[in-house]
Amino acid sequence: MKQITLHVYQSIDGCPVIADKCFNAAVDACAYVLIDEETYLRIYLNDLDWPLEAKETLVVTNGCIDLTETERVRFVRGNVVTELRRIKENGDGMVVAYGGETGALLLDNGLADEIVVTTVPVLVGNGEKGLECGPNDGRIWAVRSSEVLEDGKIRDFPCGYQKYRSILEHEAAAKPAVSAAPKPKKERTKGGTKDADKLVRRLEREIEKQEQVVADFDRKIEAASADYQELTRLLGEKEEAEAALMDLMEQWEQAQA
Numbered sequence: 001m002k003q004i005t006l007h008v009y010q011s012i013d014g015c016p017v018i019a020d021k022c023f024n025a026a027v028d029a030c031a032y033v034l035i036d037e038e039t040y041l042r043i044y045l046n047d048l049d050w051p052l053e054a055k056e057t058l059v060v061t062n063g064c065i066d067l068t069e070t071e072r073v074r075f076v077r078g079n080v081v082t083e084l085r086r087i088k089e090n091g092d093g094m095v096v097a098y099g100g101e102t103g104a105l106l107l108d109n110g111l112a113d114e115i116v117v118t119t120v121p122v123l124v125g126n127g128e129k130g131l132e133c134g135p136n137d138g139r140i141w142a143v144r145s146s147e148v149l150e151d152g153k154i155r156d157f158p159c160g161y162q163k164y165r166s167i168l169e170h171e172a173a174a175k176p177a178v179s180a181a182p183k184p185k186k187e188r189t190k191g192g193t194k195d196a197d198k199l200v201r202r203l204e205r206e207i208e209k210q211e212q213v214v215a216d217f218d219r220k221i222e223a224a225s226a227d228y229q230e231l232t233r234l235l236g237e238k239e240e241a242e243a244a245l246m247d248l249m250e251q252w253e254q255a256q257a
Contacts, residue, residue: 002088004034004095005114006103010130016100017120017130022155023098026116027055031093034084036101037061044068058087058095060102081109100132107133119154196255203252210245217241 007026009017027033033055035043040059044050050068057073060080066073076083088095088111097106106112117131147155217238 002032002091002093002095003113004088004097004106004111005030005116006097006106006112008103008115008117008131009120010117011120011122011124013123013125014129014131015124015126016128017122017124019098020118020153022118022149023096026096027052029094030055030096032095033057034095034097034102035059036099036105037064038101039099040064040073041067058084060084060105080105081111084109084111100128100130104132104134107131116155121152200252200255203248203255207245207248207252210241210248213241214238214245 005026007019007023009019009023011017033052035057037059040057040061041064043052044067050071050073053071055072057071058076059073060076062077064075066075076087084105097103097112103112115131149155217234221234221238
């Protein structure tokens with residue numbers, strides 16, 4: 001299934017502004033470009049040619065004149081939502097979407113997987129919005145990253161819950177697993193004192209308790225699969241619990257030496 005990322009450029013007061021070179025880089029890295037009729041005409045008239053020759057461009061339109069007959073441009077007409085769903089489900093690849101009408105269409109029909117919002121530090125002052133959509137459909141969006149660029153722009157990366165959960169799972173899988181606790185030695189440490197033995201026994205009990213704490217987090221995380229905020233909190237707390245377990249293991253090993 002293709003992933004659709006909607007790019008939005010807006011001023012501080014939420015009005016649309018022109019895209020920057022970062023959008024051009026996103027276009028270069030994708031397989032498909034999805035735009036509306038107004039954006040299509042603006043790109044063509046600005047260059048008096050079609051600059052996206054290496055990309056397959058999808059133009060959502062009600063009857064726009066085809067100015068690029070020899071280029072890789074396909075017009076999406078008729079039942080646009082059904083056609084876009086078919087395109088999205090057919091094959092893989094990244095789709096970069098841009099344009100006010102495009103954004104509203106994607107958001108109103110649950111077709112966008114991710115939104116890249118770039119806020120430019122200017123005030124425009126008109127009533128037009130950089131991001132338009134209909135009534136909230138109840139989808140959960142999570143900001144997975146936010147950065148301030150050198151020119152003062154702020155770039156946020158909200159994504160749908162399903163994508164956010166897959167990101168969290170991928171990050172969790174990439175982390176080194178916590179090794180199992182060493183098997184507690186039941187015999188007294190050779191040459192050890194009573195205080196040292198007591199320390200070892202105490203650490204063994206704490207390790208067992210902390211292992212149970214970590215195991216409990218796995219059950220809680222599974223139960224919170226529908227709530228990304230709770231899921232994020234639990235993953236963070238589990239990471240802290242695993243770090244505490246590792247610290248206890250290191251103390252146990254030192255006490256055994």
